[in-house]
Every structure is written in structure tokens, then in C-alpha cells.
Amino acid sequence: MKTELLLLGATLLCAAAKPLSKAAQRNKLLLVSFDGFRWDYDQDVDTPHLDQLLQDGVKAKYLTPPMLTMTSPSHFTTITGRWVEDHEVVHNMMFNAQTNQKVPHKQTLTRSEWWDNGVQPLWITAQNQGLKTASFYFPGGGANYSGQVVNRVVLEESGYPDDNETEWQQNIDQVMSWFSDEDFHLVTLYYGEPDNVGHAKGPDHPDRKKIIRQIDRTIGYLREAILRHGLGDSLNVIITSDHGMTTVKKRPQVDEIVLNKYLNLIKLASFEILDYGGFGILTPRPGREQEVFNALSNAPNLTVYKKHELPESFHLAKSRRLPPIVVVGDLGFNLNSRFIVYVNKGDHGYHSGEMDMKTIFRAFGPDFRRNFLSEPFDSVHIYPLMCRVLQIQPAPHNGSLTVTEGMLLHSGGSQRSRLSVALLLSTLLFMFTEL
Incomplete structure (x- = not known):
């Protein structure tokens, strides 16, 4: 009887090994x-x-x-x-926010x-x-x-x-x-x-x-x-x-968001990239972070964040490299720091939740x-x-x-095969102990 069980077990194990x-x-x-x-x-x-x-x-x-x-x-x-x-x-x-270095894409x-x-x-x-x-x-x-x-x-x-x-x-x-x-x-x-x-x-x-x-x-x-x-x-x-x-909203329908209208960037900021689609970053001068945040909060059609207060869903707050102030424009509104001529008719950089x-x-x-x-x-x-x-x-x-x-066609296939082998082994072990 044990010999027959061994042969049966070997046959079943070979069959179970095929998916592997x-x-x-x-x-x-x-x-x-x-x-x-x-x-x-x-x-x-x-x-x-x-x-x-x-x-x-x-x-x-x-x-x-x-x-x-x-x-x-x-x-x-x-x-x-x-x-x-x-x-x-x-x-x-x-x-590099310390040296003001900016390298093109x-x-x-x-x-x-x-x-x-x-x-x-x-x-x-x-x-x-x-x-x-x-x-x-x-x-x-x-x-x-x-x-x-x-x-x-x-x-x-x-x-x-x-x-x-x-x-x-x-x-x-x-x-x-x-x-x-x-x-x-x-x-x-x-x-x-x-x-x-x-x-x-x-x-x-x-x-x-x-x-x-x-x-x-x-x-x-x-x-x-x-x-x-x-x-x-x-x-x-x-x-x-x-x-x-997305389509960039243009004049005369809307006004471009020129952030220098709401704060003096030369006096209050030591570094910024605020002319790159719907996303901007800014390093305030020492002791001026709250002042910069308050001024940008008055600008229309954008949301300003302190980096450590960014929504968890952004998965950005823990970044060491990101500057302290982050600005996200409303869909289709482009950011401009001072005098950059913005010619794009379409852009991205906006909230990833936007369709x-x-x-x-x-x-x-x-x-x-x-x-x-x-x-x-x-x-x-x-x-x-x-x-x-x-x-x-x-x-x-x-x-x-x-x-x-x-x-996947074989999603979890190897795991299922291993489980099948384990189940067969435990079943055979049980049968041997019963003999």
C-alpha cells in the first residue's frame, strides 16, 4: 500500500510541477x-x-x-x-536652490x-x-x-x-x-x-x-x-x-498669473522656478517664509503649500530637494514669475487628480x-x-x-503551484501516518 502511495505521490508531484x-x-x-x-x-x-x-x-x-x-x-x-x-x-x-543653478531639461x-x-x-x-x-x-x-x-x-x-x-x-x-x-x-x-x-x-x-x-x-x-x-x-x-x-487659458478670457504682482520676488525669494506649466517652487529668504506664503495665498487660480503641509496623497512632503514653498495652478492657468514670454497652447504640471x-x-x-x-x-x-x-x-x-x-495569464501561478505541492505533501504525510 505504501509503495502505491509513493507512486501516486510522485505522479501528482510531477503534475503539480508543470505549472512551475x-x-x-x-x-x-x-x-x-x-x-x-x-x-x-x-x-x-x-x-x-x-x-x-x-x-x-x-x-x-x-x-x-x-x-x-x-x-x-x-x-x-x-x-x-x-x-x-x-x-x-x-x-x-x-x-540648486543654494547657487541658483538651473540646467535645461x-x-x-x-x-x-x-x-x-x-x-x-x-x-x-x-x-x-x-x-x-x-x-x-x-x-x-x-x-x-x-x-x-x-x-x-x-x-x-x-x-x-x-x-x-x-x-x-x-x-x-x-x-x-x-x-x-x-x-x-x-x-x-x-x-x-x-x-x-x-x-x-x-x-x-x-x-x-x-x-x-x-x-x-x-x-x-x-x-x-x-x-x-x-x-x-x-x-x-x-x-x-x-x-x-490641458489647454492653457489665455487672454482675453483670463489673465496670466504673474506672481510678481503679489510679492516682490527679488526681496522675498532667493530661488524660484515659477514659469514651468502649472507647477512652481520657491525658496523664501531667511525668515520670510510666512510672508511669502501669505502673499501667494492672495493670488487667484492657484494653491500655495508649505512643503511640510503638502497633502499626503502628493507624496512630496518628505523630499529633501524640494524647496519650502510649492505652488500648483488651477487646471489650465499658467504660472509666470515676472516677464517670461509664455507661448505654450497646452501644458501639464497640474494636479494629478485632474482628468x-x-x-x-x-x-x-x-x-x-x-x-x-x-x-x-x-x-x-x-x-x-x-x-x-x-x-x-x-x-x-x-x-x-x-x-x-x-x-497576467499566470498571475500567482508559481505561488499556487507551491501551495498545491505543499497540500499534496501534507495529504500524503497524513495518509502515511494513518497506515
């Missing part, structure tokens, strides 16, 4: 970001390839970016799974001292566990992290046009060859549109619809390239963005379910999902896999 071998198959991951792709940009444009992704994969109703709704802070939250107050990339511009992308604050991005975590990773234009990819760099990096040249469709396709071909010919496991790919068009023309302009059609064709090209390179059974793709876009700041999430590939519509979630939760897909141990993060695990 399935789960152990390590697939690859491509993360694609289209800067400034608002959550509803595909709803007034014919986008057959984006529409097909819902049938062939996962779509979230929308994604909530972190505060701040800016390119660098949001992208770094995605690739680290940390809130902005933890990873400390608190602005698109590198700055494109130059900031290669300044490691801005990015390397003790938080480990996914590229480095994956490399430390034996995977090969690459960054193609992705914010943060060009930095050095405690002496470690991403295996392969392509940096975007300053002033280079972002909307060349032929180059978009060439970039995809390059990335596909990294996966198929050089066995890369993780690649992050960034496109600067539709953000540029949204700023220059506004989210309601026909040119915004034109660039969305171009993005849709690019997604179609990506799917064809995946098959052409034989990656259909091994490559997962996540498509997302960093923030949305115009929400963005997109799509995913498809061998590990994702098909025809699955997800409820909205915060972008900080993408990180643990990527770690699960890559089957690596995540670094400390603020996300939760429980938010996104239902998107």
Missing part, C-alpha cells in the same frame, strides 16, 4: 512611453492598432501619474516604483547627480540579477547609479526633431534586433510625442490628432516587427506615458491576458508588474503587484 516550469520561462519586456499621451487622445481619432490591443491584450481605463505631472519625475516613478519624494527627481530641470538627462539619489531603477536591478538591459531615449537611462550604468544607452540629441515617423520605425527595428540577435531582456523606448504637439498647438488642434494617427501606425509597425523578428512568443510589451495635457493629467496603459504579449479591461490605477504600480514579468526580485518600491496581477 511554465512560470519559470523568462520572457522579455519592452516598455514604450509616448510622452504626453492623454488618456482619451485615441477617442476622437481612428486608431485601429490601439483598438486591436484591447482585443489582444490589456487596457487600463486610465493611469494616474504621480505628483509631479512632469516628464522626468513621472518617468522615474515608473522605472523605480517609487514616489517622487523618495527618488527625488522633483523637476524636469536640474537645479535635455541637459539634465545626462547629469547623474540629479538622478542618482540612492533609489535603484529597474535597469540596474535587472542587470544585478543577470539580465541585459537597454535604454533608448528613456529619461534616467543615461545616468550613473553608484558606479553602475545601463548596459546599452542611446541618448537623444538636444534640438533633434521628435516626430520623424521613419526614424520611429528605425528605432523599433534597432530595439527588436537587440532582443532577437543579442538576447536583451529589458528595453525601455521613449518617444517625445504627442507632448511637443500638445504644447505647441494644444490638445484640441488637428495636428494633435495627426500625431496620434502616426503613433497608431507606429504601434502597428511594432507588432509587425515583433513577428518578423520571431519574438511573438517571448516578448511582452507595455505602452504607457508620463502625464496628460486632463491622466494617461494611458496598454500591455500585450505571452504573459498578458487578452481582451482585459483594467480599472484605473497609479503608475507607481507598473514597477512590480514589470518585475513579475521579468521574474526578478524587485528593489524596495511603493507599488503593489495586487493592483496589476490580474492582468
